[in-house]
Amino acid sequence: MDRxxxxxxxxxRLFGAGDACRSRAHTADxxxxxxxxxxxxxxxxxxxxxxxxxxxxKSEVQHLSAYLHxxxxxxxxxxxxxxxISAHWEERVPTLLSGAxxxxxxxxxxxxxxxxxxxxxxxxxxxxxxxxxxxLLHAAGFETAEDPERGFDHGTxxxxxxxxxxxxxxxxxxxxxxxxxxxxxxxxGAALAALRDEDIL
Numbered sequence: 600m601d602r603x604x605x606x607x608x609x610x611x612r613l614f615g616a617g618d619a620c621r622s623r624a625h626t627a628d629x630x631x632x633x634x635x636x637x638x639x640x641x642x643x644x645x646x647x648x649x650x651x652x653x654x655x656x657k658s659e660v661q662h663l664s665a666y667l668h669x670x671x672x673x674x675x676x677x678x679x680x681x682x683x684i685s686a687h688w689e690e691r692v693p694t695l696l697s698g699a700x701x702x703x704x705x706x707x708x709x710x711x712x713x714x715x716x717x718x719x720x721x722x723x724x725x726x727x728x729x730x731x732x733x734x735l736l737h738a739a740g741f742e743t744a745e746d747p748e749r750g751f752d753h754g755t756x757x758x759x760x761x762x763x764x765x766x767x768x769x770x771x772x773x774x775x776x777x778x779x780x781x782x783x784x785x786x787x788g789a790a791l792a793a794l795r796d797e798d799i800l
Contacts, residue, residue, distance in 0.1 A: 678800035680769040704750035724771030739790035
């Protein structure tokens with residue numbers, strides 16, 4: 600009887616300790632998730648749709664506009680900068696838009712004249728963030744490049760003009776890789792994940 604009780608007590612202590620460890624690990628995971636910057640999907644619609652009447656369904660325009668406005672409140676605190684990987688830029692190697700004050704790149708065609716007069720003077724990212732991104736990508740085996748002349752394409756400026764209408768958030772745009780190989784882009788995303796713990800959205 601004493602042996603059985605002793606065995607039960609030992610098992611209880613072991614499983615109890617295991618439960619406690621799992622509970623602490625879960626709490627730690629929740630704590631990390633609460634402090635990390637999120638990752639957001641940013642749809643940009645067609646052309647300059649939020650700023651020029653293109654005859655789109657008004658309820659769809661309102662819903663998408665509301666989603667993009669609300670993205671600014673997605674992080675629990677204000678990020679230091681936003682890293683955008685645009686669907687409208689492909690290069691041989693991951694390439695950073697490195698200008699201090701990038702212009703707008705109107706890479707859409709056939710829209711009313713006012714579509715090409717939009718402004719959004721958001722600053723580029725500080726050099727130390729550009730260096731940090733390059734460092735992370737090099738450590739993951741990627742060659743990188745910079746483009747100081749390119750402007751924010753409409754995959755960046757159209758949605759973020761709604762999210763950050765005062766153009767007061769530093770933005771770093773990064774290209775996709777030519778060929779759009781899924782495995783390479785998964786590697787690229789994994790390499791950049793550390794930025795989420797450095798207040799980069």
